Amino acid sequence: MNLNEKVYSEIVRLSKEGDAFCDNEEYQYAKEKYMLALDLVPNPKRDWEAATWLYIALGDVSFLLKSYNEATEYLFEAINCPDGLGNPFIMLRLGESLFENGGDMNRIKDYLMRAFLLGGKEIFEGEDQKYFSLIEEIVR
Numbered sequence: 001m002n003l004n005e006k007v008y009s010e011i012v013r014l015s016k017e018g019d020a021f022c023d024n025e026e027y028q029y030a031k032e033k034y035m036l037a038l039d040l041v042p043n044p045k046r047d048w049e050a051a052t053w054l055y056i057a058l059g060d061v062s063f064l065l066k067s068y069n070e071a072t073e074y075l076f077e078a079i080n081c082p083d084g085l086g087n088p089f090i091m092l093r094l095g096e097s098l099f100e101n102g103g104d105m106n107r108i109k110d111y112l113m114r115a116f117l118l119g120g121k122e123i124f125e126g127e128d129q130k131y132f133s134l135i136e137e138i139v140r
Contacts, residue, residue, distance in 0.1 A: 003042070003048065003050060010040055011040050011050050011054075014034070014036050014037035014040075015033070015034065015057065018030040018031070018032075018037065018061075019057075022057075022061060027064050027065045028065065031061045034054055034061065037050075038054045038055070045081070046080050046081050048081070048082070049082045049083070051077075051078075051082075052078055052082050055074045055075070055078035055084075056074075056075070056078045056087070056089065056090060056093075058074040059075035059078060059090070059094075060093055063100075068097045068098075068100040071093065072094065072097045075090055075093055076094070086118060087118070088114070088116075089115075089119070091111045091112070091114040091115035091119075092111075092112065092119070092131075094111045095110075095112035095114075095115060095131065095134075096127070096128075096131050099130075099131065099134070108134065112131055112135045113139075116135060121139075
């Protein structure tokens with residue numbers, strides 16, 4: 001199932017604007033653009049590939065805004081979208097968000113381990129070492 005070409009083009013345009021705001025560390029503006037784009041995705045949103053990357057973007061930008069509960073919610077939505085379950089970045093950000101929320105440590109380690117298994121140690125590059133440290137003993 002494909003989105004209407006006009007709608008898809010608008011989603012892509014808004015997403016690129018959001019990405020540009022992210023690149024400039026203007027996360028709140030980025031979030032607004034991603035939300036506008038997500039609003040264009042038909043219901044049920046979980047059926048659309050575009051929703052996967054928009055929920056990822058919203059989860060990431062919410063994490064960067066230190067809105068960890070919100071990040072967690074968006075990332076759980078992303079998991080349930082096309083190709084979400086096998087995405088290492090979703091697993092990484094989800095584990096990190098749960099950690100920052102003071103979540104259950106076994107659950108946190110589970111998501112971080114999934115990120116490692118799907119994306120290797122490289123997925124942790126550029127992230128705070130504390131996250132990889134949680135699973136480092138397991139992966140040795």
